[in-house]
Amino acid sequence: MSPSNPELSQPPLRVVVATSNLGKVVEFEEALSGLGWQLEPLGDYSLPEETGSTYAENAMIKAAAASLHTGLPALADDSGLEVAALGGEPGLYSARFGNRKDDHERNLYLLERTRNVQDRRAKFISVLVLAYPDGHIEEYRGEVDGQLLEGPRGVGGFGYDPLFGLPDGRSMAQLSLEEKRAVGHRGKAFDALKKAHAHGLPPRPTGSKVN
Template identity: 60%
Template sequence: MSVVVATGNAGKVREIEAALSGLGWEMRPLEGLPLPEETGATYEENAALKACTVALMGRTVALADDSGLEVEALGGEPGIYSARYGGRDSDLERSLYLLEKMRGHTNRRARFVSVVILAHPDGRVEAYRGELPGTLLEGPRGENGFGYDPLFVPDGETRTLAEMTLAEKQAISHRGRALEALKAAHAPHTG
């Protein structure tokens, strides 16, 4: 099956391709099709908006995700606005903005959430969700990953997501968990 990955984020494309490599699907980048503005109120709505738009316009199967970081002390911020938090333009600027907002907070609990939508051109939609709980640091560590990865230490770990290899991160990440559920639903059945 040929699947268009409906994102402009190269980091997400790498993670999705790596996670789904065992399915034998041809993963294609988004080319020549516009992504709609994320106007949904939930991760599910935003991912469906992207995947369904690409599936219908391109007459192809499309995969999209929406994900974000939810910080307890900030009432769930940045949430669905993680990629444009505080109107900042880069991962570094958004991370610094988050650290500034966290100043003085002792509760550093947070979780990453990801919803992956697989949309078919006939209108069928499949949804898969993954979460990763953890703690925010007071400053970044690590060179890998993207977004808030350098600030986030998953429960049970001592390293940030940015200090892990892609394979290590994929094995535990919120997106990895959502993609694993998708992969399990599409794995060839034997017996």
């Protein structure tokens, strides 16, 4: 009789997604399929305010709070658009740029701020943090370089996707969901996490970081 494989008898790792948005939980489930993790919504717990000075700090604030509250590993992300001609704006404030109320208004404001600007370089950045109850933190980063378009293209995606031009001439909003996962900043961050945990890697020592 052959010895049993202990990995086959282990229950799936329960991981909380630090958000009250069920749509984001579904997005995380799809992005991390294959790891065998059981992703769960955070519920009614109110996350602390994002007061960090970097994407990683903001994601860590959310993930660490959710992990401490639930006693489970927790995932959180933070992302933004950085425009070279604006000194990296909107950056950390991408979701509330110019105090505009929605994506459409923020896109109009961004176009207004960059009218007649020659340097159109821009990049999307996403940082994904996995926090454990013992204080251990893992950080995964994804970036994609592009150009700020002079007007929106495409009807897919969300946020600044219609204004973000890729090297092939399309905007992020013109990509299929599969293409966006393959080349987008969030997809790259998720891929880095999946690669690190592809073989069931154990948690690193408390306080260590994986880039």
